[in-house]
Amino acid sequence: MKKLSAQERRKARLVGAVLEAGGLDVEELAELLDVSVVTVYRDVSQLVSEGLVSLGRGYVEPAESTVVDLSSTLRSGILTEIKESFAPVVSELIPRASSLLVDDSSSCLPALRELTGRSPLTIITNSLAVVQAVGRAPMVELHCLGGRYSPWSNSFYGARTVAEAERFRADFCLMSDTAITDGVVCNPYDYVTETKQAMLRAAQVRILVADHTKFTRRALCKTAELGDFEYLITDVEPPSSVLEICRESKTELIVVPQDTNQNDEAEPADA
Numbered sequence: 001m002k003k004l005s006a007q008e009r010r011k012a013r014l015v016g017a018v019l020e021a022g023g024l025d026v027e028e029l030a031e032l033l034d035v036s037v038v039t040v041y042r043d044v045s046q047l048v049s050e051g052l053v054s055l056g057r058g059y060v061e062p063a064e065s066t067v068v069d070l071s072s073t074l075r076s077g078i079l080t081e082i083k084e085s086f087a088p089v090v091s092e093l094i095p096r097a098s099s100l101l102v103d104d105s106s107s108c109l110p111a112l113r114e115l116t117g118r119s120p121l122t123i124i125t126n127s128l129a130v131v132q133a134v135g136r137a138p139m140v141e142l143h144c145l146g147g148r149y150s151p152w153s154n155s156f157y158g159a160r161t162v163a164e165a166e167r168f169r170a171d172f173c174l175m176s177d178t179a180i181t182d183g184v185v186c187n188p189y190d191y192v193t194e195t196k197q198a199m200l201r202a203a204q205v206r207i208l209v210a211d212h213t214k215f216t217r218r219a220l221c222k223t224a225e226l227g228d229f230e231y232l233i234t235d236v237e238p239p240s241s242v243l244e245i246c247r248e249s250k251t252e253l254i255v256v257p258q259d260t261n262q263n264d265e266a267e268p269a270d271a
Contacts, residue, residue, distance in 0.1 A: 010035065011043050012077025014060075015070065018053055019078070019213045023061040062217070069178050069188045069219070072129060072154040075106040082211045082235045085256045087111040089233055090174065093207060096120065098171040101199040102130050104155035104192075105176035107209045109133050116140050124168055126156045126195055143168070147195075157191045165198035173203030176210055179217035180238075183226045183245045186219035193223040205230050212236040227251055 010033055017032055018024055026044070030037045044060055047053045052070060054061050070078070083106065090111035094100060097120050102108050104127035112134050115121055119139030125131065126145040135142050147161030175196060179186045185208065187193045200206055200223075208229040215238050226232065226242065227249025235258050237243070246253045 007043070008073050009077055010039075011047060012074045014040070014043055015047065015052060015074055016078035018060050019062055019217075022216070023059055026055075026058045026060060029060060069153075069192075071152045072104065072106070076109075076129070078106075079211050079213070082256075082258060083107045083209075084110045085235065085258060086209050086233050087114045089254055089256055090207065090209065091115055091118075093205075093231060094172055094174075098122070099168070100124070101165070101168065101170045101173040101175075101203050103127065103173075103175040103196055103199060104129065104153050105209070107176035107211065108174050111174065111209070122170075124165070124170060124199075126161050126165070126199075128154045128156075145195075153192070157195050161195050162198040165195065165202050168202045170203045171205065173199050173206045175199065175206075175208060176214075177208070177219075177223050178214070179219040180210060180214045180226060180242065181218050183241065185223045185226055185229075187221050187223050188219045190221045193221045196223045200224055200228065207231045207233065209233045212238070215239060215242065225249075 013033060014029055017029065026037055026040050030040045033040065044053060044055050048055055051063050054063050086107065087110040091114045094115060096118060099122040102112065102123055102125045109129065112130060116134045116137035119137065122141040123130065123134060124143040124145065126147065131142065131144055134140055145156055145161045145164045147156035148158040149156055177185045177187050206229045208231065210232065212235055226245050229251050231252050231254060232246060233254045233256065235256050237255055
C-alpha cells in the first residue's frame, strides 16, 4: 500500500477522532495530535474544503453532507485497530480455497492479509489497494475488475466494472460502506453503489463489516438493505432498530469486543 505522509496520517487521525467523538474543540485536537493549534486549523481548513468536516467557533464536527465520502488515503488511516480486530472473525467465516469478491473498503484489507496467509484463495476486486495488498501472495488467484479509474478511491467503477463483476459467481462478498441509515446500507455516489450491487448479486454469502461510526452517518444512495447480508460484523452493539432488522432478516450479528486500553488514534504502524 502507498505510504502515507506525516500530514496524511495526521489528517486521518483528526477525521477519525472527530468521527469517534462526534465533535472536538481545536484545542483538544491539538493536544491529541501533539501539534500546534495553527497546524490543526490548517488541516481542518483543507478538510472543510473537501466537505469532510465542519468548523464553527473553534469546534470541529463531522460534515453533515450525504454526498461526500472520505478518500482512500484518509480511510486507510482511520480506526485501524478496530479494522484489524475484524480480521480474525472474517477469516473464520471464509474457508480455504474459497472465491471472494472484495470492494474498495479499507475495512476489508486487514482480513485479506490474514486470509492470504492460508491460501489458496481466489479474490475478485475493483480496488487497486486490494491488488497491492495481496497481488503477490502465493497461491492467490487475483482478478481485477476494470473500468473507469477514480483516483479518490484508488478503484475502478462504471458499466464495464459492473459487467465484469456479473460474470462471476463467487462464494463470498466482503464489503463495507459509508453509512447504515434506517436499515439501509448507503454510499454518497451512485456509480459506487452500482458496482457494490453487482458484487453482491454475484456472491452466495454476503459479509458486511461496519465500525460503530457507520450507524451515525448518512449517505445519499442506497447500496443494499441491511437484511441482504448474511453477516454483519461490528465493534459495538448497534442501535435497537438494527438489532431488530438482524433478527427479522436472520442476518447474523457479530460484535467484536475492543481492548479499551488501546488507543486507536495512535499513528498506525503500517501507515
